[in-house]
Amino acid sequence: GQQLNQSPQSMFIQEGEDVSMNCTSSSIFNTWLWYKQDPGEGPVLLIALYKAGELTSNGRLTAQFGITRKDSFLNISASIPSDVGIYFCAGQPNNYGQNFVFGPGTRLSVLP
Amino acid sequence: NAGVMQNPRHLVRRRGQEARLRCSPMKGHSHVYWYRQLPEEGLKFMVYLQKENIIDESGMPKERFSAEFPKEGPSILRIQQVVRGDSAAYFCASSPGGAIGNIQYFGAGTRLSVL
Numbered sequence: 001g002q003q004l005n006q007s008p009q010s011m012f013i014q015e016g017e018d019v020s021m022n023c024t025s026s027s028i029f030n031t032w033l034w035y036k037q038d039p040g041e042g043p044v045l046l047i048a049l050y051k052a053g054e055l056t057s058n059g060r061l062t063a064q065f066g067i068t069r070k071d072s073f074l075n076i077s078a079s080i081p082s083d084v085g086i087y088f089c090a091g092q093p094n095n096y097g098q099n100f101v102f103g104p105g106t107r108l109s110v111l112p
Numbered sequence: 113n114a115g116v117m118q119n120p121r122h123l124v125r126r127r128g129q130e131a132r133l134r135c136s137p138m139k140g141h142s143h144v145y146w147y148r149q150l151p152e153e154g155l156k157f158m159v160y161l162q163k164e165n166i167i168d169e170s171g172m173p174k175e176r177f178s179a180e181f182p183k184e185g186p187s188i189l190r191i192q193q194v195v196r197g198d199s200a201a202y203f204c205a206s207s208p209g210g211a212i213g214n215i216q217y218f219g220a221g222t223r224l225s226v227l
Contacts, residue, residue: 031215033215033216035218041220041221042116042118042203042218042219042220042221043155043203043218044218045215045217048215086154088154088155090216092214099145099157099160099168100214100216102147102154102155102157103154104153104154105154105155
């Protein structure tokens with residue numbers, strides 16, 4: 001079945017730095033979602049992407065739907081301590097109606 | 113995720129007891145998903161339900177676990193004869209349905225501890 005890989009698995013950055021993470025697959029996806037999970041909470045939707053090449057921003061967050069439809073990228077600019085958490089990508093496979101597939105997550109730690 | 117309500121937030125059970133986890137989807141949503149998350153790990157899909165139907169239960173353990181989403185009331189994830197390995201956070205998500213843009217919105221989770 002379809003699987004998603006996320007890299008890096010974890011990262012430690014200084015407050016104020018920019019962050020980049022990505023999500024890749026060997027399969028084509030039609031929709032990409034990015035979620036953030038705070039410690040002890042459920043995942044919260046950050047950005048949804050529906051078209052190949054689409055670039056969407058939400059405040060300091062920017063995500064892109066890869067041209068090949070097999071990957072997506074999330075960037076966070078000028079990180080702050082509350083950016084700490086786990087970032088999950090999720091993709092809806094090519095066959096509409098199938099459930100979303102979730103990646104294993106990227107764990108972000110922000111050092112003051 | 114405030115719209116998806118899960119209760120209880122924390123549940124403690126002794127080995128051999130039953131655990132019932134409840135999920136009320138967002139208003140207008142007819143699709144419910146259950147996920148399990150172990151500490152320091154990602155979300156593991158368990159089951160996908162529509163009202164009164166199980167659509168995909170490929171992630172559900174074959175024994176002791178069951179899920180339902182009745183016509184009226186919340187979705188229930190039921191774990192019979194719990195064991196220590198069942199200790200985890202269980203998340204419910206809901207979506208409006210439809211093939212395209214069927215975005216899932218998550219609840220805050222139920223943390224199950226088995227003593």
